[in-house]
Amino acid sequence: MQPVAKTGIGDRLSGLLWRYPRLLLIVLLVPPLLWLGVIYIGALAALLVQSFFSIDEFSGLIDYHLTLKTYGELLRPANFDIILRTTLMATAVTLAAAVIAFPVAYYAARHAKGHMKAFFYLGVMLPLWSSYLVKVYAWKLILAKEGILSWAVDGIGASAALNAVLALPVIGGGSLSVSYIGTFLVFLYIWLPYMILPVQAALERVPSNLLEASGDLGASPRQTLRHVILPLALPGIIAGSIFTFSLTLGDYIIPQIIGSSRLFIGQAVYSHQGTAGNIPLAAAFAVVPIVIMGFYLWAAKRRGAFDAL
């Protein structure tokens, strides 16, 4: 190739960028940072500011003076119950997801090979990526009174047991689709893959000679699991719990479709900004998951969970 005479503006530009890598860096960074900075951070800041406004109870208009009054309203029993309920649900979903995810992740990480490995990978990935609403819809079909679950329970003659569970206070209800149990099952189902993947990643990094050493030193498989595998898998479990916890905290569609009429944080945000027109209270409610997740992430970082992501 002959030496190119650098005359075109494109050539001069590319030469310039080659000689000054910092300039290239700036050219590359400005568009995405502008987009995220203006649209996203700007929007978050707008949200944060609005949570310090308040609403005039008589006129229903927004009072633009900065105040902590709206945050004070969060502590009213009705609102505080919503926060408590959502946090408890997120905790229950996270714990259950960890229990179910662990064997799947363990088998996929340490036993599955070749085609089986791909099978497990896609087996987790396809449900993770299939449509969120379709998955919720599937559970509406499953939990309906005339649906497959009642049919199966009836088939094995356990209807009495199901009715006894539904008769329990708080978690029970008229049918599974309008009870906390139903909401819990759907949350668990939808967020489970987010727990499996990081746990699997953490387990794949456990060196097998550690397990052999543990066995050679006389540990039973149960002891190896308890004292070697679980501590090493913990960062993965915490990483997964970040997803399950955060996603449950912020969801407003699942409790709206499957569950009792009692509100979750997401629903409170949605209804206050929509029909009620109380944007400040909606904004204050939206700040709650951010704060909870902030503490959660800080604690998770201390346990080294981010290396497992």
Added chain:
Amino acid sequence: MHSERASPWLKIAAFAGLAFLHLPILLIFVYAFTTEDRSYQWPPPGLTLKWFAVTWNRPDVWAALGLSVKVAAVSTLIALILGTFCAAAVSRARFFGREAISLLVILPIALPGIITGIALRSAFSLGDVPFSTLTIVLGHATFCIVVVYNNAVARFRRLSGSLIEASADLGATGFQTFRHVILPNIATALLAGGMLAFALSFDEVIVTTFTAGQQQTLPIWMLEELVRPRQRPVTNVVAMVVVLVTFLPILGAYYLTRSGTDIAGGGK
């Protein structure tokens, strides 16, 4: 080495977990053929193909599908450009604030969707931006950047800097280097990231409920049917088609990236 033998209980628990993930989706496929149109009765009283024809002739379903495809295509394009730029910068150099940029890109998907949604909505109404297809795209592109970024950054890390230097030494201009050296190396990662971004946008509902005006994307259409079921058979068919359509990009992205250590999709 995988020397330990799996205990039968582990195997049962693992496969039961997978079954739990898949059976509900399979159920959708059965319901698309049921003759029952007023309840979710199981087992189906009979099987029929007629709802496929009914759905085919529904203009509202086609309109919603069309809007979803349009929004997903534009958002993916924006995310591809911005995500690749960001990945190139972050993987090329170490600079002040590099960690902050990774965090900034991931934030829209790390925070619950409702926060992204209400933040965008209140910002749009503060700025008097009317809700339209444009506002939907603005929201979608924002959280799609991260999937492109994740795929591209993993590939850029493997792309050796000496290739680019060699290209320049041999007289290629920056644009020639990009066209003939960089692009072929990152193309499959971009394609995979783009497909995942498309799938993510095509399916998104939470942010969309906040940023849409009267427009109905397919997920919004489905959400209305979920809240107030009016045409159960049509919803069943739409649900089945959506499952099939979203499987394609996922499988595609998997086969495009499986040779490397970085596999697409892990960062949804």
